[in-house]
Structure formats: C-alpha cells, structure tokens
Amino acid sequence: MIHYFDNCATTRVDDDIANLIVQYHTTKYFNPSARSTFSLRISNDISAARDKIRKLLGASSGEILFTSGGTEADNLAIFGSLRSKKGNIIVTAAEHSATYNTVAELNSKGYEVRYADVLPDGHIDVDNFVSKVDDETLLACFMHVNNETGAVNDVKLINQLIKEKYPQTVTFSDGIQAVGKVPVNLRHLGVDLYSFAGHKIHCSKGIGALYVKDGIRLSPALFGGGQEKGLRSGTEYVAGIIALSAALEKALNLLPSNSQSFESYKNTIRQSLEKVKEWKEICKENCSPAILSLAFGGIKGEVLLHMLERYDLIVGTGSACSSKNKQSRIAKAIGLESNYSEGVIRISFSKYNTAEEVCLLADKLAESVTELRKIMFGK
Amino acid sequence: MKVIIIRYSEIHLKGNNRDYFENVLISNIKYVLKDFEYEFGRSNARYVLRNFDESRIEDIIDAVKNVFGVHSLSIAEEVPSDMEHISAAALKFAPHQGTFKVNTNRADKRFPIPSMSVSAEIGGDILDANPNLKVDLFAPDHVVNIDIRENGKTFVYGETIKAVNGMPVGTGGKGVVMLSGGIDSPVAAYMMAKRGMTLRAVHFHSFPYTSMQARQRVLDLAKIIKKYTLQMTVDVVGFTEIQTAIHEKCPEEYMITIMRRFMMRIAERIAKRHGAGAIITGESLGQVASQTLESITSTNSVATIPVFRPLIGFDKDEIIEISQKINTFETSILPYEDCCTIFLPKRPVTKPRLEHVLKVESVLDVDTLVDNAINSIETVVIE
Numbered sequence: 011m012i013h014y015f016d017n018c019a020t021t022r023v024d025d026d027i028a029n030l031i032v033q034y035h036t037t038k039y040f041n042p043s044a045r046s047t048f049s050l051r052i053s054n055d056i057s058a059a060r061d062k063i064r065k066l067l068g069a070s071s072g073e074i075l076f077t078s079g080g081t082e083a084d085n086l087a088i089f090g091s092l093r094s095k096k097g098n099i100i101v102t103a104a105e106h107s108a109t110y111n112t113v114a115e116l117n118s119k120g121y122e123v124r125y126a127d128v129l130p131d132g133h134i135d136v137d138n139f140v141s142k143v144d145d146e147t148l149l150a151c152f153m154h155v156n157n158e159t160g161a162v163n164d165v166k167l168i169n170q171l172i173k174e175k176y177p178q179t180v181t182f183s184d185g186i187q188a189v190g191k192v193p194v195n196l197r198h199l200g201v202d203l204y205s206f207a208g209h210k211i212h213c214s215k216g217i218g219a220l221y222v223k224d225g226i227r228l229s230p231a232l233f234g235g236g237q238e239k240g241l242r243s244g245t246e247y248v249a250g251i252i253a254l255s256a257a258l259e260k261a262l263n264l265l266p267s268n269s270q271s272f273e274s275y276k277n278t279i280r281q282s283l284e285k286v287k288e289w290k291e292i293c294k295e296n297c298s299p300a301i302l303s304l305a306f307g308g309i310k311g312e313v314l315l316h317m318l319e320r321y322d323l324i325v326g327t328g329s330a331c332s333s334k335n336k337q338s339r340i341a342k343a344i345g346l347e348s349n350y351s352e353g354v355i356r357i358s359f360s361k362y363n364t365a366e367e368v369c370l371l372a373d374k375l376a377e378s379v380t381e382l383r384k385i386m387f388g389k
Numbered sequence: 390m391k392v393i394i395i396r397y398s399e400i401h402l403k404g405n406n407r408d409y410f411e412n413v414l415i416s417n418i419k420y421v422l423k424d425f426e427y428e429f430g431r432s433n434a435r436y437v438l439r440n441f442d443e444s445r446i447e448d449i450i451d452a453v454k455n456v457f458g459v460h461s462l463s464i465a466e467e468v469p470s471d472m473e474h475i476s477a478a479a480l481k482f483a484p485h486q487g488t489f490k491v492n493t494n495r496a497d498k499r500f501p502i503p504s505m506s507v508s509a510e511i512g513g514d515i516l517d518a519n520p521n522l523k524v525d526l527f528a529p530d531h532v533v534n535i536d537i538r539e540n541g542k543t544f545v546y547g548e549t550i551k552a553v554n555g556m557p558v559g560t561g562g563k564g565v566v567m568l569s570g571g572i573d574s575p576v577a578a579y580m581m582a583k584r585g586m587t588l589r590a591v592h593f594h595s596f597p598y599t600s601m602q603a604r605q606r607v608l609d610l611a612k613i614i615k616k617y618t619l620q621m622t623v624d625v626v627g628f629t630e631i632q633t634a635i636h637e638k639c640p641e642e643y644m645i646t647i648m649r650r651f652m653m654r655i656a657e658r659i660a661k662r663h664g665a666g667a668i669i670t671g672e673s674l675g676q677v678a679s680q681t682l683e684s685i686t687s688t689n690s691v692a693t694i695p696v697f698r699p700l701i702g703f704d705k706d707e708i709i710e711i712s713q714k715i716n717t718f719e720t721s722i723l724p725y726e727d728c729c730t731i732f733l734p735k736r737p738v739t740k741p742r743l744e745h746v747l748k749v750e751s752v753l754d755v756d757t758l759v760d761n762a763i764n765s766i767e768t769v770v771i772e
Contacts, residue, residue: 312725316597385633386732 013367016326017210018157018187018301018358024212024260027253031214034249042246043235052248059255063219066258067204068195072223075238076251079218080186080207081108082231086220086242087203088112088149090228091180097148098122102134103343104158109151109184110339121148128343131293132159132303140171147172147179154188154204158340158356159293160301162192169200180226186210186218190261191300192269202226208250212360213257217250264361272299272359275368279304279357282372286379290350300360305346306353309382314355317378323371326356392467393438393446394544395453398460398554414458414557420619421452432538433496439467450550455616457555457583463534465546470500470537475507475545476514482533482547483515488525491515493535500537507535553583558619561585564667564697565660567652568592568623570607570725573671573700575614575717576708580699581669582618589663590621591656593628598732603725611771613717620771624659627765628652631758632732638752641734645679646741647750648732649688654759657692659766666694673700673708678737687746 014022023031040046042053060074077083088099088109099121101113117123126139134152143150150172154165169181182203188194190211196204203226207218222228234243279302283289288307306314311327318325327338341351357371397414418436419429427441427449441449450462466481468474483489491512493504502510512524515533536544566578568590578588592607608623615621628651635647656668672680679688689696700708712718 312600313598316600320597385636 011322013321013323013363013370015357015359015363015371016324017360018356019326020209020215021212021360022362023209023214024257027213027257027260030256031249031253034252038248042248043237056246056248056251059251062255063258064221066255066262067189067221068197069221069223070197072196072221073239075220075222075241076246076254077218077220077231077242078216078247079209080106080184080205081218082242083205083207083218083220084108084182084184085112086228086231087182087205088116088151090231090241091182091203091226092116092121092148092229093227094148095120097146098124098142098144099149099151100124100126100139100142100147101151102126102128102139102153104128104132104134104156104161104340105151105153106157106184106186107339109153109182113151122146128340129161130344130346131295131297132156132161132340132344133293133296134163134168136164136168136171139168140175143172143175143179145176145178147176149180149182151182151184153184153186154194154199155185155192155298155301156293156340157187157301158338158354159303159344160187160298160358161293162188162296162298164296165199165201173200187298187301190258190265191298193265196221196223208254208257211257211261213253214250217247217254219254268359268361269299271363271365275359275363275365276302278365278368279372279375282376283379286376288349289379292344292346292354300358302357302359304355304357305341305350306355306379307349309353309379309386311352311354314353314375314378314382317382318371318374321370321374323367323374325371326358327354390439390467391443391446392465392544393441393449393453394463394465394546395436395438396434396460396462397436397458399556410458410557410560413559414456417456417458417557417559417619418453421456422449425449425452437467454550454552456557457553457585457617458557458560459552460554461552462550463544463546463548464550465536465544467542467544470497470541470543472502472507472510475535475537475543476511478543478545479511479515479533479535480518482545483519484522484531484547485519486521487530488523488528489515489531489533490524490526490529491533491535493537495537497537497539497541507537511535553617555583556585558582558585558617559587561587562667563587563589563663563665564669565656565663565665566590566669567656567671568607568610569671570603570610570721571671572705572712572718572721573673573676573708575610575671575721576711576715577669577671577697577699578614579617579711579715579717581697582614586667586669588614588618588621588669589659589665590623591652591659592623592625593652593655594625595627595629595632598629598632600725602723606720606723606725608769608771609720610717611769613720614715615771617715623769623771625767625769626655626762627767628762630761634753634758636732639749642736642738643741643746643749644732644734645737646684646687646746647753649679649684650691650746650750651755651759651762653688653691653696654755655762657694658759658763660694668692668694668696670696670698671700671708672698673703673705676705678739681739683740683742684738687741687743690743 040048040052124142127135165183181201183201185204185206189206202223204221209215230241232243292303428439430437466478468478491508493507495504561584564586568574594604611621611623
C-alpha cells in the first residue's frame, strides 16, 4: 500500500468526485453554449457552481473564471491585468514558477520587475515588499501559502499596505496551496485577483479558477467563442467545474478537523527526529498545517526521497513544478545554508493520511537519514 | 515518375569488400524504410527508390538521410531519354527567381546530343518559360541536373539533400558504450555508429542514490540514438553494492577512480558475453578529475579489449553542438542525481598512481562484486 505524503504536488481524487466527473461525461455531456434545453441545464449547473464557489470563498461579489488549472489562472491574472505598456511589477523569488516565470516573461517584454526579499522561513518580507511599491507599480504578486515551505503570508496586511501606498496597483495572490488547507475569505483578504486549482483538493487535474474582484478589468487569455465573459474562450470543462465546487465544499467542511490532525502528525514526526542531528524545520510559525518542510544537513533530498520510497512512503523534494531544475530557487531565496540547501524534503498531508502511516513515516525518516549519513560519512 | 536517388559515401573506396559494405548499407536502408511501401533499385554508385506513396516523401527522406553510409539524396523525375521529356521535367525543377545553370551528365554515350548542348537547349527552354531568370555558370543560386543513364532513362533533379555520411552500421564491429545519461556518452555512441560500429549500451544504476527517472533518462537517450545505431539494447547494472563497498572501504579521494575501474570490468564482461570487441566511453581529456591521463591509465588498465574514446580531443562546446544536432542535449541536461555525483568526493585524486590504486582496491572482493553486478543486470531492448 502506498503511503502518500506529497499532497502539495497533487491529491488523490475522491471516489464521489470521480463519479461526478464521469456523470458529466456520460450522461450530462451537453455543450453549455448549445441551444437545447439539455444544454441550458448544464449552463445552469455551471452558474450554480460558480456562485457556490464564490460564496464558499467568502466573496459576495466579483467573478470566478474557470481555467485549465492554477498555471493558466496565474497567467490570466498576470498578463490579463496589465493596462499599460510601462511600469513595474513586484514579485518575490519564493513565488511558484507559474507566477515567477510569467513575470520574468514580462521582464523580457520591457516591464521593470522588482524582486522583494523573502525571510528565512519562506514568508514574504512585508516591509521590503511594500517599500518597492510606487506610483508606477502595475501589479503586485504575493502568494498566500508558499508551496515549498508552507509559510502563510498575511495577504490581508500586504494588500492593505499596497493599496494605501498606491491604490491603482492590481494585487494578485496565488492561493493554490491555501484553498482548502487554510481559511480563505476573499472579502477579508481584499486582493483583486486570487487563483486556485482543483487537483490540490481531491478534484481532478485540468480545472482551476481565478477570482476577479469587481471593478478589475482583464484582457482575454484565449480568443474564440467568448466563454468565461470573453476572457477565456473554449468549451467549458463542465465536469471539472462541477467537481471543483463539490470538492471545495468537502474540503472546507473538513478543514478544521484536518488542521488538527495534521498538527498532531507534525508532532509525531518532530518527536521521531529528536534522535537525529542536524535538521531543521524550515517554517515553524504561521505555517500551513498541511506542509512540513524539513532540511537535513549534508545529504541530498532526492536520495532521501528514494530511500523512503523503499517503504512505499512518497514524499516530495519541494515543488514538483520546478523539479526540472536541480537547485531549488526557493531554498536559495530563503538563504538556506549550503549544507542544508540540497537536503530539503517536503511532507504534505491529506485527509487520507492516518496516524498509523505517519508513525511509519516518522520512524523510517529518522532511520533513513541515519542510514544515509552512516553510508556517506560513517567511516 | 517521381523517384528518390540515394548516393553513398566512401564505401566505393573499399575495393573487393565493396559488395559486403553495400549489402550492409542496403539492408540498413531497408530497415529504416520497413514501414514504407516502395521499390528498391540499384544503379551505378547509387540506389533509386520508386513507386512509393508521394505524400510520405518527406518521411522517407528523413529516415534515409540519417543512415550512416548515405552521402546525399535527391528527389528526381525519371523520364525517357528524349529531349521533350527531359525538358518538361527540367521545367518542374526550375527556380522561380534568381540565377541557375543546367548540369548534364551523359553516362549513355549513345545519346545523340553532347552534354553541353543538352544543357544549353534545356537552359533555353527554362528561360523561355520564365524570362526573369538569369543564367550563371559559375556561382548559380540553383542547379538543374540532368543525368542520362544507359538504360534509356534520365534522372532530372534540383536540390541535393545532404545525409550523414560515415560507414554503414554493422561494418565496423561491435562495441559496448557506457551510457551515463549525461551529455557526452550519447555523442560518443553516435560517433562510433558513424564509423559503422554496432552498439549495445550499459548503464550503471544505484537506486536509491540515483532515481528511476535517471534510469528512464538513459533509456530515453538510447531511444534517440537508436535512430542512428538502428538497434539498441541497454544492460542496466545494479551498482549500489559496489558504490557502497568502495565508499566504506577505500579512501574518499579514490572513489571515482575505483568506481570507474569496476565499470570498465563490468562493461568488458558484457562485451565478451555478447561478442563485442570494444568499450566506448564519452571521456574527453582533462574534462574532470577522472579524465586526466593518469586517471584514464588507472581505469584503462583493467580492460583487455580496446577502449575507444571518440571525444577525447573535443571541447565541451563541440560536444554540446553535436548533442544538439542529434537531439540528445535536452534529455541529457534533465537534473537527476546520477551515480557519479552522489558520492562525489570533495577532492578527487587527479593523478592517481596505478600502484597505489591497486593497493587501495585490494581490500575489496572485486570478483564477487563484479559477479553480483553482472547477475543484477536488467536488459532493456529499445523498441
């Protein structure tokens, strides 16, 4: 049996969600834009899902636009919100590649990109970030939960400080690791744009969304039949949209109890690692309960990951989305000492994890680190 | 009728062995064309493909131009050897603008008009059809070629498409190439295949110190180079026991030297098992600590068959250029731990003395370790 602790990379789709997806492929497969009554029903289902998601995320107004996933939502937010050909964009090096590389693309198109600092635990250095805002700042990008360290940023505060300094700046927060994992109330957070994705909350891959606050005008990402208010043409992934609203509802219902379990799982692992030397928890405070990011001195995270794989324990080594690069940009951005920077593993929980398998992980993790160090330095 | 002319390279130099070289080349061409319908013909120092599906002509050209031993290809019209047909075909290959010349080769001396006159007459026809063109006999933008053969047929063609040259794979013996997954070794394999060598690959895999992705990368690279080597089998050798044994018992700075000696021994055992007569590595002199003359001396001394290092005199840039050309570069740079990086000593010895290497290695049970590694082999035939 697989013990899966890489739920930041993706999650198992719930059986009932999978059934719902099948249903919208086999019996309710009509094109929502067509003229039949059957199509109208599908169109109404989409509208209901859209309203439900908006309410679940605490937004009384504004729009939810469906996309193919988190990356597309981030791209739509960043490319779509620029209203001027001149100006600056603020971002941190700790952003997910979907934001970081999209902003870098804008840099190559002539926009000025300002990089704000990140604290050693992965939190955004708020003062430094806000100090970069001026009256030419078009867009500020600050993620809600860091996908590698789990650091939860004070999105409300950052948004407020930016708007006080220059209200015209569009604020965008990547909520992909936040939705369903930490409380999210869009009205309370106040940001203009907020992205999230289905496959992080036991829904399928291929569906994501962007929240757009009232009054924020976007330019289209895709042209065609004019779906999604003309901003994202293409026949809607109906099954994904319906499933996303159902999965989100389930995730939010379970959020309090999950958070409690996850904190106790973290404690089990911490206790087991007491007998191991030279390790650190990268983010200890204001951290997502679902993420435990650990750095071990002198060893390589990838090797540790494969050692755990021997016991069917699956963990991550940071972002699966940037695993095509050997060095973690985020490990560098948070200034992790060189002895630790290659030895990072990310454990991320889901509701399917049990206390029993966490005990197994805790034991085998301590055992594998010791074994690996003995092999490497044990002479 | 549209035909493809295939010209071969230096095998015409091979005197009495020419039939052998040609037979191998023909069988290689037929192998890459196994999914196509066509008729194969031999003509003087060239082959001709006829009666193929013209909509797949680009695919046929792409397949054949990567066969070692092929010098160049042309898409031609084959017409009866009379001026009317030749002229009509030549007009099809005439350029729309710029300068041109007509080049005539009259292999059939019975053809009544001399070559120069054929060129002049056909050139005139082309000019009549398109007065915007100009003739340039010395540096034309385009050449229209007319090849009057002895069988009463003439080939008319324009562009000549360059192929890879080299020697037909299968005429240069058999070798075992050590594929690490990096940039160099696939290029080394390509270079040896270019000289006609049939190849088999060996990869050393150290799970959990190297990932299954690193192993997959090697299989992916093997698939890319199979386009040139025509067949490819990879022996994946479990190397963890050897690595940990060296790490435990030998001085850190000798890790790589001794590891390479084991790889060489295992590669030779595999070579002998499969009737191969050489080992191929991607080493380039001085590139890393294990590629100094002294290190190579230490690793080479365990081999009793020739070890070919086709990249020994190449700069990294030159190697990268070839890897980009043969399409292995992007796969080679995927960032997975490979067996050389994981136990990489901080200060590897750059000038190991063989006597000392033998001494530090003597604590290991070399034969048993090699036997175990050989027994661990998983053979993957690349389809």
